[in-house]
Amino acid sequence: MAESPFKAEIERVQKEYSEKMTPGAIAVIPGSSVVNKTGSWRVFMPEFNRDKCVRCYLCYIYCPEPAIYLDEENYPVFDYDYCKGCGICANECPVDAITMVREVK
Amino acid sequence: MPIRKVMKANEAAAWAAKLAKPKVIAAFPITPSTLVPEKISEFVADGELDAEFIKVESEHSAISACVGASAAGVRTFTATASQGLALMHEILFIAAGMRLPIVIAVGNRALSAPINIWNDWQDTISERDTGWLQFYAENNQEALDLILIAFKVAEDERVLLPAMVGFDAFILTHTVEPVEIPDQELVDEFLGEYVPKHAYLDPSRPITQGTLAFPAHYMEARYTVWEANENAKKVIDEAFAEFEKRFGRKYQKIEEYRTDDAEIIFVTMGSLAGTVKEYVDMLREKGVKVGVAKLTVYRPFPTEEVRELAKKAKVLALLEKNVTFSVGGALFQDFSRALINEKEKPVIVDFILGLGGRDVTFKDLDEALGIAQKALAGEEFDEVNWIGLRKEIL
Numbered sequence: 156m157a158e159s160p161f162k163a164e165i166e167r168v169q170k171e172y173s174e175k176m177t178p179g180a181i182a183v184i185p186g187s188s189v190v191n192k193t194g195s196w197r198v199f200m201p202e203f204n205r206d207k208c209v210r211c212y213l214c215y216i217y218c219p220e221p222a223i224y225l226d227e228e229n230y231p232v233f234d235y236d237y238c239k240g241c242g243i244c245a246n247e248c249p250v251d252a253i254t255m256v257r258e259v260k
Numbered sequence: 261m262p263i264r265k266v267m268k269a270n271e272a273a274a275w276a277a278k279l280a281k282p283k284v285i286a287a288f289p290i291t292p293s294t295l296v297p298e299k300i301s302e303f304v305a306d307g308e309l310d311a312e313f314i315k316v317e318s319e320h321s322a323i324s325a326c327v328g329a330s331a332a333g334v335r336t337f338t339a340t341a342s343q344g345l346a347l348m349h350e351i352l353f354i355a356a357g358m359r360l361p362i363v364i365a366v367g368n369r370a371l372s373a374p375i376n377i378w379n380d381w382q383d384t385i386s387e388r389d390t391g392w393l394q395f396y397a398e399n400n401q402e403a404l405d406l407i408l409i410a411f412k413v414a415e416d417e418r419v420l421l422p423a424m425v426g427f428d429a430f431i432l433t434h435t436v437e438p439v440e441i442p443d444q445e446l447v448d449e450f451l452g453e454y455v456p457k458h459a460y461l462d463p464s465r466p467i468t469q470g471t472l473a474f475p476a477h478y479m480e481a482r483y484t485v486w487e488a489n490e491n492a493k494k495v496i497d498e499a500f501a502e503f504e505k506r507f508g509r510k511y512q513k514i515e516e517y518r519t520d521d522a523e524i525i526f527v528t529m530g531s532l533a534g535t536v537k538e539y540v541d542m543l544r545e546k547g548v549k550v551g552v553a554k555l556t557v558y559r560p561f562p563t564e565e566v567r568e569l570a571k572k573a574k575v576l577a578l579l580e581k582n583v584t585f586s587v588g589g590a591l592f593q594d595f596s597r598a599l600i601n602e603k604e605k606p607v608i609v610d611f612i613l614g615l616g617g618r619d620v621t622f623k624d625l626d627e628a629l630g631i632a633q634k635a636l637a638g639e640e641f642d643e644v645n646w647i648g649l650r651k652e653i654l
Contacts, residue, residue, distance in 0.1 A: 178420055178458040179359035180481040182468035195474075 194222070197240035199255040201233055207252035214244035214253060262442050262507075269403040269432035272439045273339060273365035273425070274299035276407035278309050279447040280363075283334035286314035286325035288344060291377045292429040293367035296339035319344035323351040323362075330360035331469050333460025335411065338362070341429060342369035345383045349390070355422045356391025356485055358470055360459055361414035362422040365407060368396075368530065368581075369429040370616040378617020379429035380581035381530065384558075385590045391485045393423035393492055394559040396529040400437040403427040405509055406556070408447060412499045415454050418491040428531040430617065442507055450506050489560040496557055513562040514569060515554045518544060522551030524632045525573040525606075527591065529555045532579060532620060539625045550629070555591075566598040575607045577632040579625075581614045588612065588644035607635045613647035624648045 177183055214231050215223045222237040223244060231244075245253040267275070273296045277285065285304075287297035303309040312329075316322045319340050330336040340348065345366055355362050366384050370376040384394055395410055397403040403425065410423035427433060459469060473481050493513075500511040517537050519525055526536050533554035543550050553569050555562070570576065580589030587593055592610040599605040611628045614620040624647045635641045 176477070176480050176484055178484065179357065179469065180471055180473055180477065180484075181358075181458055182471045 192236045194234075194236050194238050194240075197235075197238060197258055199240040199242060200235065200238065200258040201240070201242070201244050201253045202256045203231065203233060204252045204254070205230060207250050209250050209252075211249060213247045213249065217243050217247045219243060262440050262446075264438050264440050266436050267400065267439050268295065268434055268436055269397070269400040269427045270295035270339075270367065270434070271299055272400045272404040273407055273427070274303065275439075275441055276404045277337045277365070278303050279442065279444060280335065280337065280408060280411050280451055281309065281448075282311055282337040282363075284312045284314065284326065284329035284336045285338060286316050286322045286329070286336075287338045288316050288319045288322045288340070290319065290341050290344040291367075292369055292433040293339045293341040293344075293365065295433070296365055296367075300337075300339075319347040320351060323348040323355065323364075326362045327351060327355050327358065327360060330355070330362050331358060331459045331461075333456040335415075335454040336360075336362045337365075339365040339367070341367040342371055342377075342383045345387060345424075346371060349387065352387055352390040352392060352422070354470065357481065358459065359420040359485075359488065360422055361411070361420055361454075363407060363410045363414060364392075364422070364424040365403070366424050366426045367429045367433040368426045376616040377429065379431050379531075380615045380617070381426065381428075382582045382615075384424055384426045385582040385584075387424070388559055388590060391421060391489065392559065393419075393421055393489075393496075393557075395423065395425045395557055396555060397425060397427040397432065398531055398533045398554060398556075400427075400432055400435070400439045401509070402511075402556075403432060404439055404441070405503065405507070405511070408442075408451065409496075409499050409503055409511065411451055411454075412502075413492060413495050415451075416492075416495045416499075417457060419488050419495050420458070421485070421488050421492065426530065431531045446506055450502065492560045493562070493564075496560075511556055512565075513555070513557040514565040515556055516569070517552040517554070519551030519553060519569070519572050521549055522573055523549040523636055524575045524577055524629070525551045525553050525569065526577045526579055526625075526628075527553045527555070527569075527595070528579040529558065529591075530581070532581065532614065535620055536579065536625065539622055542622070543629070548629075561594050561598070563598045566595060567602060570599050570602065570606050571604075573606045575609060575632050575636045577628055578608065578610045579620075579628065580610065580612055583612055583615070592644070608643075609635050609641060610644045611647050612644065618648060620648075 222234040242255045245255045304313045314325045326336045370380045371382045395406040406425045414423040504510045536552045578591045588610040
């Protein structure tokens with residue numbers, strides 16, 4: 156996955172404000188959604204069966220986050236840092252290559 | 261030289277806004293505060309006030325536009341009352357949470373149902389937990405002055421909270437009184453230009469305002485609002501002192517009137533304080549030891565001042581134009597809280613009166629005094645008393 160072009164700046168500002176609340180809880184870090192992991196409230200996670208996958212990319216297209224990207228062989232890869240566990244990918248998959256399983260932390 | 265003009269509190273509020281030179285005013289008309297935006301729109305149209313006047317389709321939009329303007333980094337003002345303030349409710353939390361120093365002039369009016377356009381304090385009292393600062397004016401002059409002071413306190417870096425200034429519907433909003441309009445230069449010196457430190461738009465400083473906060477941060481963000489309210493206590497005192505120095509009019513969080521050697525102190529807010537002062541003067545002539553304490557500032561709640569006040573009296577008689585159901589009035593809660601851990605405390609008696617514009621007469625105050633005197637004598641009394649209630653039609 157491509158890195159955020161702001162990454163260095165994000166990390167610098169994040170370090171500066173990591174222990175400080177800004178007035179009005181202003182987010183002073185541009186593009187911080189790249190480094191702030193938002194997948195923490197997931198209850199179910201998609202489990203992927205590579206053997207069943209026909210590489211139709213429906214999961215990739217329908218992911219609302221988008222937390223699915225494609226590897227070099229064009230198979231979907233799930234980014235669990237951002238996946239909210241909505242299950243749309245599993246629902247759209249025509250060959251049942253994706254199943255939603257309860258995540259145990 | 262300051263000029264004296266005869267005007268309504270609504271006009272005084274508009275004049276205060278003009279003197280404070282806000283850059284954006286967004287407002288929706290509602291009785292009894294309609295005249296405030298009307299007058300301001302005249303100022304803007306006549307070129308006397310260089311500001312953007314945004315016409316909106318509801319109070320929810322008015323305060324939303326104010327939040328947007330304030331977040332962009334300019335001084336912002338609006339006016340409303342009653343149902344209008346209630347419609348702003350959810351955005352009031354947002355304004356305080358985002359620490360935007362917006363000022364609202366509120367013509368204190370009763371809430372429906374039944375529909376009632378007259379005065380009580382239920383509208384602003386209902387918003388006491390939004391994080392906003394709250395000031396209450398006794399007369400038209402105070403309406404003007406307190407709006408200027410509200411800007412000063414709200415924009416202070418130690419505070420950065422929005423503020424509302426309440427003045428009683430019709431009793432003040434539509435009643436003419438001589439009001440001194442201070443010199444523009446003096447107001448400019450007093451307020452200074454608003455230079456936002458945290459909330460402003462600048463393409464070279466990309467920020468996100470009004471963000472989502474996960475459980476890991478939300479509590480801390482709320483605490484900063486609490487802390488800002490605490491800080492405001494000192495800042496308000498400073499602003500009052502500076503205002504007195506520049507304009508010669510003295511304000512205190514709790515203004516006391518004939519409280520020395522008083523056995524019973526009536527505690528109230530807004531225009532009712534004027535009535536009660538008159539009443540106390542009459543009683544003093546008869547040798548009854550009574551006094552008045554007027555809360556000019558209700559949020560942040562002046563806890564320390566209340567404790568000092570409590571040392572002076574045997575009975576605190578709270579006169580309130582609002583109801584907190586099954587409790588009494590809001591002041592009753594606040595005073596009880598402030599004094600609960602004090603070793604020696606006066607008896608607190610709560611009176612609910614004057615709701616929905618019902619006149620508060622000396623006869624009503626006699627009734628309250630009678631109950632307060634019972635409490636003073638150690639006789640049995642009701643904690644909460646509805647004064648002037650027409651029981652015969654119930």
